[in-house]
Amino acid sequence: MSTALDHLRTLARERAVVASAASVIGWDQETYLPGKAYAWRADQISWLSKRAHELATSQAYGEALAAAEAEAAAPALVAAMRRDFDRATKLPGELVAREAQASSLGKQAWASARKTSDFATFAPHLETLLGIAREKAERWGYEAEAYDALLDTYERGVTATGIAALFDTLKPRLRDIAAAAVERSRQRAARLPAGPYPIREQQAFNAKVAASLGFDFEAGRIDTTAHPFCTTLGPHDVRLTTRYEIDDFTSSLFGVMHEAGHGLYEQGLPAGEFGLPSGDSASLGIHESQSRLWENHVGRSRPFWEKWLPVAVDHFPQLAGISLDDFLAAVHRADFSYIRVEADEATYDLHILLRFGLERRLVAGELAVKDVPAAWNESFRDLIGMTPPDDARGCLQDIHWAMGGLGYFPTYTLGNLNAAQLFASASSRPGIGTAIAKADYAPLLAWLRENIHDRGAVPTPADLIEAATGRPPTADAHLAHLEERYLGTREPVAAG
Incomplete structure (x- = not known):
C-alpha cells in the first residue's frame, strides 16, 4: 500500500x-x-x-x-x-x-x-x-550576519564567528608549520626528473590508480577541463575532470585522486535514495574530507608509492633513476605559491584563511568589489609574504565567486580537518591500518562507506564526524599530520 x-x-x-x-x-x-x-x-x-x-x-x-x-x-x-x-x-x-x-x-x-x-x-x-x-x-x-546564511548552504551548523575563531586559532600554527616546511624543502631541493610526461601515459596511469582505489568506471569517467571538478549527473553517473602538465605527471594524478575521492563518495551514496537527503552528501566539508583523504593521506604516503612508483616507471621511464626517498621528498616539497590549487598541504590552508576573510567583508559591505584586487594582494602579503604579479595569479584564480559560491571556501579547511580525523580513526581500527601499510585500501573504503557514505545527509556534518570517530570535529589530527609529514623525521605509517 x-x-x-x-x-x-x-x-x-x-x-x-x-x-x-x-x-x-x-x-x-x-x-x-x-x-x-x-x-x-x-x-x-x-x-x-x-x-x-x-x-x-x-x-x-x-x-x-x-x-x-x-x-x-x-x-x-x-x-x-x-x-x-x-x-x-x-x-x-x-x-x-x-x-x-x-x-x-x-x-x-x-x-x-x-x-x-x-x-x-x-x-x-x-x-x-x-x-x-x-x-x-x-x-x-540569520542571527548575527548575512554570511552565516550563506555558510549554512554548504555546511550546516557553522557560523562565521565560529569559523573565524577556529581560523584565528589555526593561523599561528599553520604559519609556523608552513615556514618551517618551506625552509626544510629548500634545503633538500628535491625535484622530479624532467619531462616530458606524455599525456596519454598520464591518462593511463591515472585511470589505473583511480580504479585501484575503487572508482567504478562503469558508473563514471574522467575528462579534461581548465578547472578540475567532480559532478554527479545521476545515479551511477559521476564525472571527474582534470588538467595535464607535460612536465609534471603528479599534477594530474593528484587532481584525479582528489576528484576520485569526491567520486567515491558520490558512488557510495545509496543510489535508490537519489534526490533525497538520505541519498545526498552531508556537506561540502564532508565531501572535501573524502577528496583530501584520498589525495593527501593516501596518495602522498610512503605505502602508496612503495606500490605505485614501479608502475609509474613503466609509464614514465625517466623515473627509474630516482629513489623512493627522493621521490617522496619531491612529492612532499613545500613552497609558497600564488595559486591555491597548486599549493602543498603545508601552505594550503593559508589560502583559505585569505579567501574567508575577504568574502566575509564583501558580504558585509565592508569591502567594495572594485577594491578586491588591492585587498587580495595586501592579505596575500600578510599571510604568505608575496605579492601576486597579476590578477590571474591573484583574485581571478578561482571560479567560485563566478559560480555565486560565496561561503564555499571555508569548507576546504574544514575538509582537511575532517579528513585527518577520519583517516586517523580508520587507521586505528583492527585490520585497516595493516591493510593501509600494504597499500590495500579496500578496508578503508568499506569503513568510509559504512560510516560516511551510507548515511547520506540526514545527520549534521558534526554528528557524522563524531559518530564515525568517537569525538567532535577538531583540528588536532590535521595539525599533527602536517607536523609529522613536513617537520618530522619519518613518514608516518598507520598501525593496525
Missing part, C-alpha cells in the same frame, strides 16, 4: 530528474561547449533551475511533506526534507532563475578575464552575484 512518504519520495525524485538534467548541460558547459553557445546555455540552465525549484516548493510537495510528517515514518529523513523545503520556499523562482543565469554568464566572463588578467571586466558580474547572495541571505534570515 502506498504511503504518504512514498508519494513524497516520488515528488522529490521528479525534482531530481530536472536538477540532474541541469547538471548534465552544466558539465557540458565546463568541458565541450563552444564559446558562442554560452548565452543560450545560460537560458537553458536558468529555466531548468527555476523548474526544479518550482517542483521543490510546490503546494503539492508541501502537502505531501505535511502528510509524511503526520504519518511519522522515517522521522529523521522527513525532518531533513522539511528543512530543505522551508529553506527553498523562502526563495522565489525568479531569484533562482536569475542566479542560475548570472552564474552561467559569470563563469564565461571570469574565464575571459582570467586569460587577460583583467579583474575590471569580471567585476560587474561579481557585483551582480554578490547582490543575489545578499538577497538570498536576507530571505533565509
Whole structure:
C-alpha cells in the first residue's frame, strides 16, 4: 500500500530528474561547449533551475511533506526534507532563475578575464552575484550576519564567528608549520626528473590508480577541463575532470585522486535514495574530507608509492633513476605559491584563511568589489609574504565567486580537518591500518562507506564526524599530520 512518504519520495525524485538534467548541460558547459553557445546555455540552465525549484516548493510537495510528517515514518529523513523545503520556499523562482543565469554568464566572463588578467571586466558580474547572495541571505534570515546564511548552504551548523575563531586559532600554527616546511624543502631541493610526461601515459596511469582505489568506471569517467571538478549527473553517473602538465605527471594524478575521492563518495551514496537527503552528501566539508583523504593521506604516503612508483616507471621511464626517498621528498616539497590549487598541504590552508576573510567583508559591505584586487594582494602579503604579479595569479584564480559560491571556501579547511580525523580513526581500527601499510585500501573504503557514505545527509556534518570517530570535529589530527609529514623525521605509517 502506498504511503504518504512514498508519494513524497516520488515528488522529490521528479525534482531530481530536472536538477540532474541541469547538471548534465552544466558539465557540458565546463568541458565541450563552444564559446558562442554560452548565452543560450545560460537560458537553458536558468529555466531548468527555476523548474526544479518550482517542483521543490510546490503546494503539492508541501502537502505531501505535511502528510509524511503526520504519518511519522522515517522521522529523521522527513525532518531533513522539511528543512530543505522551508529553506527553498523562502526563495522565489525568479531569484533562482536569475542566479542560475548570472552564474552561467559569470563563469564565461571570469574565464575571459582570467586569460587577460583583467579583474575590471569580471567585476560587474561579481557585483551582480554578490547582490543575489545578499538577497538570498536576507530571505533565509540569520542571527548575527548575512554570511552565516550563506555558510549554512554548504555546511550546516557553522557560523562565521565560529569559523573565524577556529581560523584565528589555526593561523599561528599553520604559519609556523608552513615556514618551517618551506625552509626544510629548500634545503633538500628535491625535484622530479624532467619531462616530458606524455599525456596519454598520464591518462593511463591515472585511470589505473583511480580504479585501484575503487572508482567504478562503469558508473563514471574522467575528462579534461581548465578547472578540475567532480559532478554527479545521476545515479551511477559521476564525472571527474582534470588538467595535464607535460612536465609534471603528479599534477594530474593528484587532481584525479582528489576528484576520485569526491567520486567515491558520490558512488557510495545509496543510489535508490537519489534526490533525497538520505541519498545526498552531508556537506561540502564532508565531501572535501573524502577528496583530501584520498589525495593527501593516501596518495602522498610512503605505502602508496612503495606500490605505485614501479608502475609509474613503466609509464614514465625517466623515473627509474630516482629513489623512493627522493621521490617522496619531491612529492612532499613545500613552497609558497600564488595559486591555491597548486599549493602543498603545508601552505594550503593559508589560502583559505585569505579567501574567508575577504568574502566575509564583501558580504558585509565592508569591502567594495572594485577594491578586491588591492585587498587580495595586501592579505596575500600578510599571510604568505608575496605579492601576486597579476590578477590571474591573484583574485581571478578561482571560479567560485563566478559560480555565486560565496561561503564555499571555508569548507576546504574544514575538509582537511575532517579528513585527518577520519583517516586517523580508520587507521586505528583492527585490520585497516595493516591493510593501509600494504597499500590495500579496500578496508578503508568499506569503513568510509559504512560510516560516511551510507548515511547520506540526514545527520549534521558534526554528528557524522563524531559518530564515525568517537569525538567532535577538531583540528588536532590535521595539525599533527602536517607536523609529522613536513617537520618530522619519518613518514608516518598507520598501525593496525
